[in-house]
Amino acid sequence: MSPPVAFDDSLERLFGLLEAHNSNLLALLRATTEGEFIEATEGAIDSALRTIESGAKLYSKLDERGLSLLLADFLNKSGYQATAERFVNGHVDVVIEHAFGGRWKYLGECKIHDGxxxxxxxxxxxxGYCTGREQRAFCLDFFKGEGMYQKLAKLRKDMDTELPLVQAAPSAGHAIRGAFVTVHTHKSERGVELLHLGCWVPKQ
Structure with missing residues (x-):
């Protein structure tokens, strides 16, 4: 009979496995600030979008609600706590919460790109779903046509020209390819960041 493994050794092995196979979840578990929660969550979103794109032939026929549910499902499968169509000042497409007691929330709206x-x-x-306490939310466009990155770049340029929704300043870049971040003055008079990003699911 093998001797029992010490608790600390078991925990170290678990962290090692997470580091190798699900580093975003490990970062989420270690998050002690909202900024660290956001960074870990955006890594998981990027990973989920890559999975959706790799199966685009299966998913391209889904509508906005179906694609939102798919994103939440992939996030859940990776260990996150995500729900679709949850009521938070309205029916939010995707709500992602911190693993321990929902300390922070990351709200997202999903659209099929139409300009x-x-x-x-x-x-x-x-x-409108945000209360002003959130540091960041996201707006995700699913692109069913060609030229996603060019369209994201044009969207960024147009937003920086028009400064819609009380956009406080020109946009900033982001580590996710094609994505960018804007800051908007919320009705609570607090600045809320928006991450804008895309996922390519071309019509077959």
Whole structure:
């Protein structure tokens, strides 16, 4: 009979496995600030979007609600606590919570890309769900046509020109390819950041 493994050794092995196979979840478990929670969560979102894109032939027929549910499902499978169509000042497409007691929430709106105005409508929706306590929310466009990165770049340029929804300053870049971040003055008079990003699910 093998001797029992010490608790500390078991924990170290678990962290080693997470580091190798699910580093975003490990970062989430270690998060002690909202900024660290956001960084870990965005890594998981990026990973989920890559998985969706790799199965685009299966998922391209889904509508906005179906794609939102799919994103939440992939996040849950990776160990996150995500729900779709949850009521938070309205029916939010995706709500991602901190693993321990929902200390922080990350709200997201998902749209099938249909130009600048439709994206801004999505941004307005998710800002309306926010209370002003959130540091950041996201607006995700699913692209079913060609040229996603060019369209994201144009969207960024147009937002920096128009400064919609009380956008406080020009956008900032982001580590996720094609993504960018804007800051908007919320009705609570607090600045709330918005991450804008895309996922390519071309029509087959």
């Amino acid at each position: 600048y105005k439709y994206h801004i409508d999505g941004c307005e929706q998710v800002l």
